[in-house]
Amino acid sequence: MKLKTVKEGESTFFIPDAKMPEYGEVFYHPEQALARDISILVYKAKGVDVLDSMAAGGARAIRLAKNGVDVIANDFSEKAVDLIKKNMELNEVEFEVLNRDVRKLYHERRFGAVDLDPFGSPAPFLHCALHSAVHMIGLAATDTSAFAGSYPRVSRRRYGMNMHRLTNYPEIGVRGLIGFVIREAAKLEIAASPVFTHIFRHYYRVYFELKKGAGRTDVILDEIGLFKEQGPIYLGNLWNKNLVKEMIKISDKIEFGHKLTQKHLELIEGEADFSKPFFEIPKITKELRIPCPPQKEILNATKGVRTHFSPQGFRTNLSEDKVKLIIKKLSSC
Numbered sequence: 001m002k003l004k005t006v007k008e009g010e011s012t013f014f015i016p017d018a019k020m021p022e023y024g025e026v027f028y029h030p031e032q033a034l035a036r037d038i039s040i041l042v043y044k045a046k047g048v049d050v051l052d053s054m055a056a057g058g059a060r061a062i063r064l065a066k067n068g069v070d071v072i073a074n075d076f077s078e079k080a081v082d083l084i085k086k087n088m089e090l091n092e093v094e095f096e097v098l099n100r101d102v103r104k105l106y107h108e109r110r111f112g113a114v115d116l117d118p119f120g121s122p123a124p125f126l127h128c129a130l131h132s133a134v135h136m137i138g139l140a141a142t143d144t145s146a147f148a149g150s151y152p153r154v155s156r157r158r159y160g161m162n163m164h165r166l167t168n169y170p171e172i173g174v175r176g177l178i179g180f181v182i183r184e185a186a187k188l189e190i191a192a193s194p195v196f197t198h199i200f201r202h203y204y205r206v207y208f209e210l211k212k213g214a215g216r217t218d219v220i221l222d223e224i225g226l227f228k229e230q231g232p233i234y235l236g237n238l239w240n241k242n243l244v245k246e247m248i249k250i251s252d253k254i255e256f257g258h259k260l261t262q263k264h265l266e267l268i269e270g271e272a273d274f275s276k277p278f279f280e281i282p283k284i285t286k287e288l289r290i291p292c293p294p295q296k297e298i299l300n301a302t303k304g305v306r307t308h309f310s311p312q313g314f315r316t317n318l319s320e321d322k323v324k325l326i327i328k329k330l331s332s333c
């Protein structure tokens with residue numbers, strides 16, 4: 001495999017010398033540096049050891065190790081494992097590297113946290129990953145059309161959800177993913193509480209704290225319901241505020257690999273207090289057939305904050321009816 005090097009944060013990686021490395025012999029996506037930055041903050045703040053169970057060339061595992069997180073990397077591709085070893089040498093870090101199919105590995109060993117970063121959907125791996133994770137699971141989904149309601153049959157088949165297209169679908173989608181994880185964990189009497197959620201383009205990422213117990217599981221299941229006839233989705237908080245604060249606190253010690261990570265984190269810090277789904281301004285003004293008032297005025301009038309989910313979105317504790325009324329009023333000024 002012909003290789004080239006890229007720098008990401010504090011690390012340098014060999015990656016396949018392909019025009020689009022996400023389609024190379026071993027996967028590497030430069031845009032996902034943002035998600036890797038965030039995962040360093042989450043796992044470091046939580047102080048857990050991590051199995052990077054689908055590590056590809058080891059970008060996440062190496063960055064975690066460079067930032068003082070105990071990590072084990074795994075991938076079932078031999079080429080990926082060779083590349084991880086080369087990248088370990090290049091970055092002068094050492095950790096255990098496995099060449100296993102995760103579906104077997106998850107049943108054999110347990111890890112403080114399991115990171116599950118598949119191509120597309122985490123659904124086929126989730127149940128066994130939950131057997132392997134002791135304190136946390138962090139997972140990604142890139143099959144966002146299943147959550148966006150573009151393919152309702154896929155949503156139903158893969159996630160047991162009914163979804164249709166909604167104005168704020170990225171958030172409803174990610175809440176659908178969270179609801180799915182909670183329901184899957186509940187089968188094992190594990191309460192899976194989301195502690196950090198973010199999306200970046202087509203990439204959804206959620207981190208859960210896991211606690212055993214039927215009572216706790218029932219409590220978190222109570223936070224699942226329907227939203228405008230869609231779901232079941234998770235209706236509670238997407239972030240644990242203390243974790244977000246801790247992540248912000250340690251963030252100046254991390255060299256980020258993506259230029260938007262800091263901004264992303266700041267937006268999330270602002271919205272972490274709000275549990276209701278965000279509103280998309282142009283969708284509301286289009287529905288009401290009115291001109292769009294400036295976002296700043298809407299934020300002031302609704303005591304709202306911006307959201308990382310959409311540059312034209314905002315979050316408030318007010319009801320949808322109240323929000324519409326305010327926007328209508330501002331629009332007529």
Ligand SMILES: C[S@@+](CC[C@H](N)C(=O)[O-])C[C@H]1O[C@@H](n2cnc3c(N)ncnc32)[C@H](O)[C@@H]1O
Nearest residue numbers: 027054055056059075076077101102117118119
């Ligand atoms: C999207 S890539 C992971 C990207 C990586 N985490 C990163 O940040 O660059 C998915 C990886 O999972 C591996 N994979 C897929 N199915 C697997 C399985 N059943 N067991 C182990 N590895 C698997 C693939 O070889 C691929 O390298």
